[in-house]
Amino acid sequence: MAQQQSIGRFFSANGTTAQKLESKPASSNAAKRSLTPSLDSSPKRRETVAPTDDTDPTSEEDRPTEPQMSTKEEVEKLIELGEVEHAHHKNEKLMATPSSSKLPYSKLTSVFEEIEAESGRLKMISIISEFYLEVLQQSTVDKLVKIVYLSINRLGPDYEPDLELGLGETLLIKAISECYGRASSKIKQDYKTFGDLGLVAQQSRSGQPTMFKPTPLDVDLVFDSLTKIAKSTGKDSQMKKVGLINKLLTACERKTTEAKFLIRSLEGKLRIGLAEKTVLIGLAQAFTNYENHAMTPENITKAEDIIRESFSLIPNYEIIIKTAYEHGIFNLLDHIHLTPGIPLKPMLAKPTKSISEVLDRFQGEEFTCEYKYDGERAQVHLLSDGSVRIYSRNSEDMSQRYPDLIAIIKDFIKVQEDSDGTPIKSLILDCEAVAWDRQLNKILPFQVLSTRKRKDVNEKDIKVHICLFAFDILYLNGESVVNKTLAERRELMYENLKPIEGKFCFATSRNSSNLDELQIFLDQSVKDSCEGLMVKMLNSKESYYEPSKRSRNWLKLKKDYLAGVGDSLDLVVVGAYNGRGKRTGNYGGFLLASYNDDTGEFETTCKIGTGFSDEDLTSLYNSLHPTEISQPKGSYVYDPSAVPDVWFEPTTLFEVLTADLSLSPIYKAGHQEFTKGISLRFPRFLRIREDKGVEDATTSEQVIEFYSKQASVQS
Numbered sequence: 001m002a003q004q005q006s007i008g009r010f011f012s013a014n015g016t017t018a019q020k021l022e023s024k025p026a027s028s029n030a031a032k033r034s035l036t037p038s039l040d041s042s043p044k045r046r047e048t049v050a051p052t053d054d055t056d057p058t059s060e061e062d063r064p065t066e067p068q069m070s071t072k073e074e075v076e077k078l079i080e081l082g083e084v085e086h087a088h089h090k091n092e093k094l095m096a097t098p099s100s101s102k103l104p105y106s107k108l109t110s111v112f113e114e115i116e117a118e119s120g121r122l123k124m125i126s127i128i129s130e131f132y133l134e135v136l137q138q139s140t141v142d143k144l145v146k147i148v149y150l151s152i153n154r155l156g157p158d159y160e161p162d163l164e165l166g167l168g169e170t171l172l173i174k175a176i177s178e179c180y181g182r183a184s185s186k187i188k189q190d191y192k193t194f195g196d197l198g199l200v201a202q203q204s205r206s207g208q209p210t211m212f213k214p215t216p217l218d219v220d221l222v223f224d225s226l227t228k229i230a231k232s233t234g235k236d237s238q239m240k241k242v243g244l245i246n247k248l249l250t251a252c253e254r255k256t257t258e259a260k261f262l263i264r265s266l267e268g269k270l271r272i273g274l275a276e277k278t279v280l281i282g283l284a285q286a287f288t289n290y291e292n293h294a295m296t297p298e299n300i301t302k303a304e305d306i307i308r309e310s311f312s313l314i315p316n317y318e319i320i321i322k323t324a325y326e327h328g329i330f331n332l333l334d335h336i337h338l339t340p341g342i343p344l345k346p347m348l349a350k351p352t353k354s355i356s357e358v359l360d361r362f363q364g365e366e367f368t369c370e371y372k373y374d375g376e377r378a379q380v381h382l383l384s385d386g387s388v389r390i391y392s393r394n395s396e397d398m399s400q401r402y403p404d405l406i407a408i409i410k411d412f413i414k415v416q417e418d419s420d421g422t423p424i425k426s427l428i429l430d431c432e433a434v435a436w437d438r439q440l441n442k443i444l445p446f447q448v449l450s451t452r453k454r455k456d457v458n459e460k461d462i463k464v465h466i467c468l469f470a471f472d473i474l475y476l477n478g479e480s481v482v483n484k485t486l487a488e489r490r491e492l493m494y495e496n497l498k499p500i501e502g503k504f505c506f507a508t509s510r511n512s513s514n515l516d517e518l519q520i521f522l523d524q525s526v527k528d529s530c531e532g533l534m535v536k537m538l539n540s541k542e543s544y545y546e547p548s549k550r551s552r553n554w555l556k557l558k559k560d561y562l563a564g565v566g567d568s569l570d571l572v573v574v575g576a577y578n579g580r581g582k583r584t585g586n587y588g589g590f591l592l593a594s595y596n597d598d599t600g601e602f603e604t605t606c607k608i609g610t611g612f613s614d615e616d617l618t619s620l621y622n623s624l625h626p627t628e629i630s631q632p633k634g635s636y637v638y639d640p641s642a643v644p645d646v647w648f649e650p651t652t653l654f655e656v657l658t659a660d661l662s663l664s665p666i667y668k669a670g671h672q673e674f675t676k677g678i679s680l681r682f683p684r685f686l687r688i689r690e691d692k693g694v695e696d697a698t699t700s701e702q703v704i705e706f707y708s709k710q711a712s713v714q715s
Contacts, residue, residue: 011164043219072212073650074122075297082285106256108147112388113257116272116634121599125282128274132286140323145318147221152279153270155227157316158395159343159552161265162231165335166268171199171238175245177262180204195631197267199515202260205252214251214526217258226265246285269649275600276695280307282322287329303329310336312345312547315395338427338480339379343391343549347430349534349556353565353709355518358555362513366538368486369521370509371530371557373436376691378402380409380468382427388413390433394693401452403459405433405466408503424496428475430545438502443467443529450690469472470497471507471534474545482545485537489545509540522559532558550702567706569594569680569698572602573652574636575644576624577609579617585622586617591644591652592683593636594669595697601649603637603677603700606658611685627651636678637668653689658682661707670704678707 031341042678092503111131118124128151135144155163174193182204190200205296225244237286247268252258263269284303286294293299310320310332319342323335338344352358376394390398399406413424435444444464452464473493474482479490490509499505508528510521522533537553546553556573558567579588589609593602614618627649632638636647662678671677689696 012647014501016413041512055610058382065191066336067561068328075300078122078125078285079295079297079300080150081122082289083130083265085126085130088629091655101140102218102220103135103143103147105222105262106111106221106253106258108150109257110617112151112261112270112272116276121278124273125278127283128278128284129282129289132282133289136286136325141322145321148283148321150219150265151266151270151274152276153265153268154221155230157318157342157448159315159391159397161397162233163227164268165226165230167229167241167266169197169267172240172263172266175249176201176204178242179246179249183624188610189272191201192630194594196264196271197628198262198264198271199259201249201263202257205249205259206254209440216253217248217251222262223300229266255398269633273600273635275597275598277308277660278535280304280311283307283324287324288679291328292484293330306330306332309333309547314342315345316342323434330439338426338428338442338475338482340383340475341389343379343381343389343395344428344474345395346377346379346393347546347548347554348550350550350552351361351706352535352555352557355515355522355557357655358518358557359513359515361552361555362535362537364543365540366511367513368469368490368509368538369518370507370534371469371525371528372532372534372535372558373432373434373507373527374531375432375443375449375469376446378405378431378468380427380429380431380470382413382424384426386410386413392691394691394696396693401454401457402433402466403457404462405468407459412497412500412504422477425477426475427477428469428473429493430474431470432507433468434464436467436502441502444528447591448686450687454690464503467502468504469507470504471509472496472545484544484548485539485541486536486543486545522557526559532556557606566701568655568657568686569605569694569703569706570653570655570692571605572650572694572697573624573648573654574602574604574632574638574650575608575647578645582614584636585618585619587646588617588652590620591638591642592656592680593697594700594703595695596637596700598701599694601635601637602694603634603671604639604642604670605667606656606680607684608656608680608685610683611657616685624652637671639666639668642666650694653692654693655689656680657684657686660710661703663707670700670707673704678703 019348058706108131115124115127118127132144132147135147155165169191172439173184173187175196176182180201187200187204190203193199196198222604227250228234229241229244232244236695247559248262250261252262261270264292281304284307285300285309288299288303289295293303301474306329307320307324310323314320314336316675320332320336324332327335352361372461376400379393381391383682388399388406390402390405390409392398413427418554433449435446435449436442437444448464449466452462470493472486473489474480476492476496481492484492493506497504497506508525510517513522518533525533533556534559535555535557542553556567571594573590574593576587577589579586589607591604592606592608594603595601596603628646629649630647632647633650633652658680659682662681663674663676665676667679668677
């Protein structure tokens with residue numbers, strides 16, 4: 001049953017899934033999809049009731065007493081739910097008419113409505129996978145690609161520019177007002193009351209009679225129109241956007257949820273709880289069913305593992321879906337190859353708290369240590385046409401942000417040739433970009449790097465220079481090398497690339513298994529302005545590069561965190577408390593949350609108010625105030641006793657240091673694992689993580705791991 005491990009970890013994140021499903025009132029899918037929403041159907045806050053006892057939280061039992069389903073049972077439950085869902089929709093027709101090629105947008109929004117009403121993750125997977133299967137059977141693979149992107153509120157892969165929506169409230173309120181003939185003031189009042197502009201638009205549409213029935217919206221029209229809106233720039237772009245939005249809103253049918261989800265898509269806040277992991281599993285199940293493979297736990301898990309690994313190499317749904325459609329889901333990895341110009345998901349390290357812990361992990365194995373640089377992760381791609389792309393750890397194209405880095409790479413490539421004397425034509429490197437003092441030839445702190453502009457950067461105006469430290473090579477002249485050992489990859493990098501002082505260097509490294517030598521090397525890394533060390537497996541298959549995995553084959557050893565939690569945490573800012581005294585006029589503290597990547601929810605972890613300068617608080621108020629929302633999002637898991645003065649859209653990550661972690665009756669990180677949630681004790685703000693998206697935040701699973709590894713818990 002080894003293959004079931006991956007999918008099992010996903011499902012077992014919520015041990016009460018089965019009970020949730022069984023406790024829901026029975027209702028047919030047809031009934032659900034015919035509901036006309038009202039403002040009263042706004043999603044309720046995700047509140048969890050605090051325990052009534054006031055005992056010391058660290059004395060609580062760590063494990064829940066209720067039984068949890070085993071991995072096999074969970075997979076079988078998913079298959080059972082899929083069969084039920086399939087029976088409900090067996091004779092359902094997606095297309096507008098038998099001869100039509102148009103798939104009504106209302107079909108998609110009815111699925112969104114059904115998913116939004118569900119709290120059970122298995123049920124959500126079965127709903128979305130059944131819909132994907134219907135599209136495969138009745139429509140085209142191109143429509144499935146568009147539906148998948150609309151399902152996760154995107155218009156294309158993360159690395160493609162100009163595909164962000166996230167339109168402002170003012171523009172959308174103006175469009176709703178103009179289209180449905182309601183005063184802006186009334187729309188604003190409704191929005192303030194209910195906190196969901198999509199519901200306000202839906203109610204406005206359902207109350208507006210029409211003389212002529214508009215041409216119904218279809219998936220292609222909506223997707224293509226949203227893309228035009230996202231790419232609309234320059235003079236009169238706002239007017240063009242409002243015009244396109246009005247056409248879409250006018251065509252929304254009164255008795256459907258089209259207006260609700262159209263506005264949410266335009267806001268960039270779909271709010272149905274579909275995490276990327278859910279979509280990948282839904283696709284795996286849909287393709288397994290579509291290809292008439294036996295719907296067994298082994299086949300479902302195998303398909304999920306394949307599609308997840310493929311997506312880590314090529315995070316592009318269009319390529320993944322079309323390749324699976326052409327060659328079959330079980331042959332997908334034979335046709336998915338690392339490609340310059342498409343960023344792979346980077347391999348990540350696990351934190352550790354002591355050198356002895358490192359030696360225990362790598363006992364009897366060959367390993368290596370590298371400096372851990374205090375900069376920004378940069379994936380460098382040289383394409384066969386000579387162009388260069390720089391990608392962040394979350395696949396964002398940073399090429400325009402770093403024109404000087406592009407110039408360094410182009411200069412660097414001119415003097416490179418591989419070990420056979422052949423010019424280097426294509427390349428992918430994993431690197432760290434750090435701020436560099438060219439006079440003193442030394443690394444500058446990350447805070448200096450963070451002062452660089454993030455948009456519209458002109459190379460002539462740059463004052464903070466960059467040095468690129470390469471620590472891995474993943475692709476060279478048409479060949480992927482991720483399945484070579486680190487020792488082999490490092491040799492390839494050293495043999496084929498030549499450093500340029502102060503611009504392009506190799507990460508400083510040392511191979512040693514001696515505790516004293518490791519301590520000396522760690523101390524030296526800190527003296528050289530680094531955060532500590534990365535310790536990596538050097539040989540064997542365990543040293544292969546594993547895209548997207550946070551692996552025990554890479555450990556990070558940070559000087560500041562020895563004997564503590566082992567690492568800083570990157571937490572999402574979900575709320576704030578008004579400042580008092582000298583902090584009046586700014587926020588005085590913030591409510592932070594970890595990200596549950598199984599459920600797509602944000603689980604509160606602590607209130608933080610230390611580590612901020614006056615300048616920090618002023619800057620944070622200016623940047624966060626525009627993201628305030630009147631109600632918490634449906635994806636926020638919090639306790640009613642810890643409600644902040646204001647709530648935010650989840651846009652910002654704080655890097656936070658903590659003394660230790662403890663069980664808490666108030667905070668909710670990892671609450672599925674224990675009888676209580678986990679909280680940070682004495683958290684201190686370090687910096688904003690501008691290089692990460694909110695889905696790159698410290699996960700609730702990692703918080704559980706940090707807590708469980710503490711000596712006080714283990715004893």
